[in-house]
Amino acid sequence: MTGKRVWVAGHRGMVGAAVVRRLAEENCVVLTAGRAEVDLRRQAATESWMAAQQPDAVIVAAATVGGIYANDTRPAEFLYDNLMIEANIIGAAHQLGVVKLLFLGSSCIYPRMAPQPITEDALLTGPLEPTNEWYAVAKIAGIKMCQAYRRQYGCDFISAQPTNLYGPGDNFSLSQSHVIPALMAKAHNAKIAGAKSLEVWGTGTPKREFLYVDDLADALVFLLKNYSGSVQLNVGTGVDISIADLARLVCSVVGFEGELVFDASKPDGTPRKLLDVSRLNTLGWRAETELADGLRTTYAWFCDHYREARL
């Protein structure tokens, strides 16, 4: 990657920011585009910015993202924004002769009832989880675009499917966030208020796998250097935890000692979502950060950035 111009699309998001941090260790030129400078949902703006910058490689971490509630209540944006962003960037990357492009998908692309752990072969073998099917459909289209440009034009466009992510820079707003930042913010506020209990959505029985965002960034750089293929590679830890156990762990990291109250009127989402990461392991990459350690670092970040943590 020495001397190469690498564009991190979406550098202000949790993933993009982690990729920029990781790329500082490489001898490359990191390109970023502010939202005021270019709206990636607009084709002409995206094309002219990319033509002016001439990136050698692109990491597509720009997306409209959110947790179970956001996905379920803003289906139009989850589809429109994500389809436009990926179509604009991938199409322009082909026209400009970008040498390598890495598109980020999500583990929610897989069928709701896929056999666990979920292998890459499970894609499009069954119905999606309804609470996030909008996001999933957009991400599947992005994966298929990478495969189509590879097949028709020989472009080296790859894609990676991270499991549920967390870490510094996450969105802690209760209506938009994923479960870890939501529980962390709730536990923090409950501790400060001296509350007796903390509300956890759903039954607590669903299981999720969580990857620390700096581990993901490391995996993405590894894939840029070492992977060229049409299969959308899974990126995860290979370990999952129930939401109830996760909530207990978050409370212990935050130092909240009250009770958990489960609100079963809120959706559980998919019952289990554990990725099979053996393909990635075989290539030579493995996640390093233990969940408890990653939660501690994330909570320290949250405390330092409490005011601006998109609460």
Ligand code: GDP
């Ligand atoms: P998902 O993996 O797409 O379902 O996304 P989330 O991270 O939003 O939710 C994961 C699981 O955590 C679901 O079963 C949620 O119901 C559960 N959960 C429990 N409490 C919360 C909360 O306060 N916020 C969110 N977003 N999820 C919660």
